[in-house]
Amino acid sequence: MTNSPLVSVSKVRKSYGRAGSSGGTPVLRGVSLDVARGEFVALMGASGSGKTTLLNLVGGIDSTDEGSIHVDGTALESMTDDSRSAFRLRNIGFVFQFFNLLPNLTVKENISLPLLFLGVKEGAAHRSANEAANEVGLGDKTERLVHQLSGGEMQRVGIARALVHKPKLLLADEPTGNLDSRTGKSILELLRSVGTTHHLTILMATHDMGAAESCDRVVRMADGQVTDEPSKP
Ligand SMILES: Nc1ncnc2c1ncn2[C@@H]1O[C@H](COP(=O)(O)OP(=O)(O)O)[C@@H](O)[C@H]1O
Numbered sequence: 596m597t598n599s600p601l602v603s604v605s606k607v608r609k610s611y612g613r614a615g616s617s618g619g620t621p622v623l624r625g626v627s628l629d630v631a632r633g634e635f636v637a638l639m640g641a642s643g644s645g646k647t648t649l650l651n652l653v654g655g656i657d658s659t660d661e662g663s664i665h666v667d668g669t670a671l672e673s674m675t676d677d678s679r680s681a682f683r684l685r686n687i688g689f690v691f692q693f694f695n696l697l698p699n700l701t702v703k704e705n706i707s708l709p710l711l712f713l714g715v716k717e718g719a720a721h722r723s724a725n726e727a728a729n730e731v732g733l734g735d736k737t738e739r740l741v742h743q744l745s746g747g748e749m750q751r752v753g754i755a756r757a758l759v760h761k762p763k764l765l766l767a768d769e770p771t772g773n774l775d776s777r778t779g780k781s782i783l784e785l786l787r788s789v790g791t792t793h794h795l796t797i798l799m800a801t802h803d804m805g806a807a808e809s810c811d812r813v814v815r816m817a818d819g820q821v822t823d824e825p826s827k828p
Protein backbone atom coordinates (compact mmCIF):
# COMPACT_ATOMS: atom_id res chain seq x y z
CA MET A 596 0.00 0.00 0.00
CA THR A 597 2.81 2.42 0.86
CA ASN A 598 4.25 2.17 -2.64
CA SER A 599 0.89 2.57 -4.35
CA PRO A 600 0.04 6.06 -5.62
CA LEU A 601 -1.84 8.20 -3.09
CA VAL A 602 -4.14 9.38 -5.89
CA SER A 603 -5.12 7.17 -8.77
CA VAL A 604 -7.52 8.51 -11.39
CA SER A 605 -8.56 6.04 -14.07
CA LYS A 606 -10.55 6.77 -17.23
CA VAL A 607 -12.74 9.35 -15.55
CA ARG A 608 -15.56 10.94 -17.47
CA LYS A 609 -17.74 13.78 -16.28
CA SER A 610 -20.45 15.80 -17.96
CA TYR A 611 -22.45 18.72 -16.68
CA GLY A 612 -25.98 19.60 -17.58
CA ARG A 613 -27.76 16.29 -17.23
CA ALA A 614 -27.46 13.40 -14.84
CA GLY A 615 -25.52 10.39 -16.08
CA SER A 616 -22.82 10.07 -18.65
CA SER A 617 -24.87 10.16 -21.81
CA GLY A 618 -26.37 13.66 -21.61
CA GLY A 619 -24.91 17.10 -21.03
CA THR A 620 -21.62 18.65 -22.04
CA PRO A 621 -18.56 16.44 -21.57
CA VAL A 622 -16.03 18.20 -19.36
CA LEU A 623 -13.67 15.31 -18.57
CA ARG A 624 -13.24 12.82 -21.40
CA GLY A 625 -11.32 9.88 -20.03
CA VAL A 626 -8.76 11.30 -17.60
CA SER A 627 -6.15 9.00 -16.08
CA LEU A 628 -3.52 10.27 -13.66
CA ASP A 629 -1.53 8.87 -10.75
CA VAL A 630 0.07 11.00 -8.06
CA ALA A 631 2.70 9.29 -5.93
CA ARG A 632 2.85 9.68 -2.16
CA GLY A 633 4.73 12.85 -1.30
CA GLU A 634 4.67 14.10 -4.87
CA PHE A 635 3.87 17.75 -5.75
CA VAL A 636 2.10 17.85 -9.13
CA ALA A 637 1.08 20.97 -11.04
CA LEU A 638 -1.93 20.59 -13.31
CA MET A 639 -1.67 23.14 -16.11
CA GLY A 640 -4.02 23.92 -18.95
CA ALA A 641 -6.15 26.65 -20.48
CA SER A 642 -9.16 27.98 -18.67
CA GLY A 643 -12.06 25.58 -19.20
CA SER A 644 -9.83 22.53 -19.74
CA GLY A 645 -11.33 20.77 -16.71
CA LYS A 646 -8.78 21.36 -13.93
CA THR A 647 -11.25 22.48 -11.27
CA THR A 648 -13.66 19.70 -12.21
CA LEU A 649 -10.90 17.13 -11.76
CA LEU A 650 -9.84 18.56 -8.39
CA ASN A 651 -13.46 18.52 -7.20
CA LEU A 652 -13.78 14.87 -8.16
CA VAL A 653 -10.49 13.89 -6.49
CA GLY A 654 -11.61 15.83 -3.41
CA GLY A 655 -14.93 14.03 -3.34
CA ILE A 656 -16.91 17.28 -3.67
CA ASP A 657 -18.52 15.96 -6.85
CA SER A 658 -18.95 12.45 -8.23
CA THR A 659 -17.74 10.88 -11.48
CA ASP A 660 -20.01 9.63 -14.27
CA GLU A 661 -17.58 6.88 -15.30
CA GLY A 662 -14.16 5.65 -14.28
CA SER A 663 -12.63 5.39 -10.85
CA ILE A 664 -10.74 7.54 -8.37
CA HIS A 665 -8.79 6.02 -5.49
CA VAL A 666 -7.38 8.17 -2.71
CA ASP A 667 -5.08 6.27 -0.35
CA GLY A 668 -6.60 3.01 -1.59
CA THR A 669 -10.22 4.08 -1.04
CA ALA A 670 -12.50 4.06 -4.11
CA LEU A 671 -14.46 7.31 -3.95
CA GLU A 672 -17.09 6.24 -6.49
CA SER A 673 -18.24 3.37 -4.30
CA MET A 674 -18.95 5.61 -1.32
CA THR A 675 -22.18 7.35 -0.36
CA ASP A 676 -22.15 11.16 -0.45
CA ASP A 677 -22.02 11.23 3.36
CA SER A 678 -19.12 8.83 3.72
CA ARG A 679 -17.26 10.67 0.96
CA SER A 680 -17.73 13.94 2.86
CA ALA A 681 -16.44 12.35 6.04
CA PHE A 682 -13.46 10.93 4.13
CA ARG A 683 -12.74 14.37 2.69
CA LEU A 684 -12.87 16.10 6.07
CA ARG A 685 -10.37 13.67 7.54
CA ASN A 686 -7.94 13.17 4.68
CA ILE A 687 -7.95 16.17 2.37
CA GLY A 688 -7.11 19.85 2.66
CA PHE A 689 -8.21 22.44 0.09
CA VAL A 690 -6.58 25.74 -0.90
CA PHE A 691 -8.60 28.10 -3.10
CA GLN A 692 -7.84 30.97 -5.47
CA PHE A 693 -10.08 33.40 -3.56
CA PHE A 694 -9.04 31.98 -0.18
CA ASN A 695 -12.63 31.16 0.96
CA LEU A 696 -12.00 32.52 4.44
CA LEU A 697 -14.53 34.03 6.84
CA PRO A 698 -13.42 37.69 6.84
CA ASN A 699 -14.93 38.63 10.18
CA LEU A 700 -13.30 35.82 12.10
CA THR A 701 -9.72 35.90 13.33
CA VAL A 702 -6.82 34.06 11.75
CA LYS A 703 -6.92 31.53 14.59
CA GLU A 704 -10.68 30.99 14.25
CA ASN A 705 -10.47 30.47 10.49
CA ILE A 706 -7.67 27.94 10.81
CA SER A 707 -9.57 26.08 13.56
CA LEU A 708 -12.67 25.43 11.45
CA PRO A 709 -11.74 22.02 9.97
CA LEU A 710 -10.90 20.74 13.46
CA LEU A 711 -14.21 21.99 14.87
CA PHE A 712 -16.02 20.18 12.02
CA LEU A 713 -14.14 17.03 13.03
CA GLY A 714 -15.41 17.40 16.58
CA VAL A 715 -12.18 18.63 18.21
CA LYS A 716 -12.83 20.77 21.32
CA GLU A 717 -12.31 24.50 20.90
CA GLY A 718 -9.28 24.81 23.19
CA ALA A 719 -7.37 22.04 21.44
CA ALA A 720 -8.44 23.34 18.02
CA HIS A 721 -7.12 26.81 18.87
CA ARG A 722 -3.79 25.40 20.04
CA SER A 723 -3.37 23.45 16.80
CA ALA A 724 -4.43 26.53 14.82
CA ASN A 725 -1.75 28.61 16.54
CA GLU A 726 0.87 26.00 15.62
CA ALA A 727 -0.29 25.96 12.00
CA ALA A 728 -0.24 29.79 11.94
CA ASN A 729 3.36 29.69 13.16
CA GLU A 730 4.26 27.31 10.41
CA VAL A 731 3.00 29.63 7.68
CA GLY A 732 4.70 32.67 9.23
CA LEU A 733 1.62 34.21 10.87
CA GLY A 734 2.41 33.35 14.47
CA ASP A 735 2.19 37.01 15.46
CA LYS A 736 -1.15 37.61 13.72
CA THR A 737 -3.38 34.88 15.11
CA GLU A 738 -5.81 37.38 16.71
CA ARG A 739 -6.13 39.59 13.61
CA LEU A 740 -9.39 39.67 11.71
CA VAL A 741 -8.83 38.11 8.32
CA HIS A 742 -10.20 41.12 6.42
CA GLN A 743 -7.29 43.18 7.78
CA LEU A 744 -4.70 40.97 6.07
CA SER A 745 -2.96 41.29 2.70
CA GLY A 746 -3.76 38.81 -0.08
CA GLY A 747 -0.56 36.88 0.51
CA GLU A 748 -1.31 36.66 4.23
CA MET A 749 -4.86 35.50 3.49
CA GLN A 750 -3.49 32.67 1.37
CA ARG A 751 -1.12 31.74 4.20
CA VAL A 752 -4.22 31.43 6.41
CA GLY A 753 -5.80 29.30 3.67
CA ILE A 754 -2.78 27.00 3.67
CA ALA A 755 -2.72 26.75 7.47
CA ARG A 756 -6.43 25.88 7.45
CA ALA A 757 -5.77 23.20 4.82
CA LEU A 758 -2.99 21.68 6.96
CA VAL A 759 -4.37 21.93 10.46
CA HIS A 760 -6.06 18.52 10.52
CA LYS A 761 -2.94 16.82 9.11
CA PRO A 762 -4.44 15.57 5.86
CA LYS A 763 -2.61 13.21 3.50
CA LEU A 764 -3.60 15.10 0.37
CA LEU A 765 -3.63 18.80 -0.37
CA LEU A 766 -5.63 20.04 -3.35
CA ALA A 767 -4.95 23.61 -4.46
CA ASP A 768 -6.99 25.36 -7.16
CA GLU A 769 -5.05 28.31 -8.63
CA PRO A 770 -3.62 29.24 -5.22
CA THR A 771 -1.54 32.07 -6.70
CA GLY A 772 -4.15 33.21 -9.24
CA ASN A 773 -5.19 36.24 -7.21
CA LEU A 774 -1.71 37.32 -6.09
CA ASP A 775 1.08 39.38 -7.66
CA SER A 776 3.96 37.34 -9.01
CA ARG A 777 6.34 37.89 -6.12
CA THR A 778 3.73 36.98 -3.50
CA GLY A 779 2.69 34.04 -5.65
CA LYS A 780 6.26 32.78 -5.65
CA SER A 781 6.42 32.89 -1.87
CA ILE A 782 3.14 30.96 -1.67
CA LEU A 783 4.49 28.27 -4.01
CA GLU A 784 7.63 28.04 -1.87
CA LEU A 785 5.49 27.72 1.24
CA LEU A 786 3.45 24.90 -0.35
CA ARG A 787 6.68 23.15 -1.29
CA SER A 788 8.09 23.46 2.22
CA VAL A 789 4.97 22.40 4.14
CA GLY A 790 4.56 19.56 1.69
CA THR A 791 8.05 18.32 2.47
CA THR A 792 7.69 18.81 6.22
CA HIS A 793 4.41 16.91 6.41
CA HIS A 794 5.07 14.34 3.63
CA LEU A 795 2.01 15.72 1.90
CA THR A 796 0.90 14.81 -1.57
CA ILE A 797 -0.10 17.97 -3.45
CA LEU A 798 -2.16 18.33 -6.61
CA MET A 799 -2.34 21.97 -7.70
CA ALA A 800 -4.18 23.48 -10.66
CA THR A 801 -2.34 26.56 -11.86
CA HIS A 802 -1.62 28.97 -14.69
CA ASP A 803 1.52 30.10 -12.93
CA MET A 804 4.54 29.52 -15.18
CA GLY A 805 6.75 29.64 -12.06
CA ALA A 806 4.96 26.60 -10.65
CA ALA A 807 7.19 24.15 -12.51
CA GLU A 808 10.14 25.29 -10.38
CA SER A 809 8.41 24.47 -7.10
CA CYS A 810 6.81 21.17 -8.02
CA ASP A 811 8.04 17.71 -8.97
CA ARG A 812 6.04 17.25 -12.14
CA VAL A 813 3.79 19.17 -14.52
CA VAL A 814 0.74 17.47 -16.01
CA ARG A 815 -1.01 19.24 -18.86
CA MET A 816 -4.71 19.20 -19.59
CA ALA A 817 -6.61 20.27 -22.70
CA ASP A 818 -10.26 19.77 -23.55
CA GLY A 819 -10.98 17.45 -20.66
CA GLN A 820 -8.01 15.18 -21.22
CA VAL A 821 -4.48 14.82 -19.88
CA THR A 822 -2.38 15.53 -22.94
CA ASP A 823 0.96 14.43 -21.62
CA GLU A 824 2.65 13.48 -18.40
CA PRO A 825 6.21 14.67 -18.92
CA SER A 826 8.75 14.73 -16.12
CA LYS A 827 9.89 18.08 -14.79
CA PRO A 828 11.12 20.23 -17.69
N1 LIG B 1 -21.14 23.15 -12.38
C1 LIG B 1 -20.99 23.25 -13.71
N2 LIG B 1 -22.04 23.22 -14.54
C2 LIG B 1 -21.90 23.30 -15.87
N3 LIG B 1 -20.72 23.42 -16.49
C3 LIG B 1 -19.62 23.47 -15.73
C4 LIG B 1 -19.70 23.39 -14.31
N4 LIG B 1 -18.43 23.45 -13.82
C5 LIG B 1 -17.62 23.58 -14.89
N5 LIG B 1 -18.33 23.58 -16.04
C6 LIG B 1 -17.76 23.67 -17.41
O1 LIG B 1 -16.78 22.68 -17.51
C7 LIG B 1 -15.67 23.12 -18.25
C8 LIG B 1 -14.41 22.93 -17.43
O2 LIG B 1 -14.45 23.80 -16.33
P1 LIG B 1 -13.37 23.81 -15.18
O3 LIG B 1 -13.21 22.43 -14.64
O4 LIG B 1 -13.78 24.87 -14.22
O5 LIG B 1 -12.05 24.21 -15.98
P2 LIG B 1 -10.72 24.95 -15.49
O6 LIG B 1 -10.66 24.85 -14.00
O7 LIG B 1 -9.62 24.22 -16.18
O8 LIG B 1 -10.83 26.36 -15.95
C9 LIG B 1 -15.96 24.56 -18.63
O9 LIG B 1 -16.43 24.58 -19.94
C10 LIG B 1 -17.03 24.96 -17.65
O10 LIG B 1 -17.86 25.93 -18.21
Ligand SMILES: [Mg+2]
Pocket residue numbers: 646647648768800
Ligand atom coordinates in the same frame (compact mmCIF):
# COMPACT_ATOMS: atom_id res chain seq x y z
MG1 LIG C 1 -10.54 26.27 -12.55
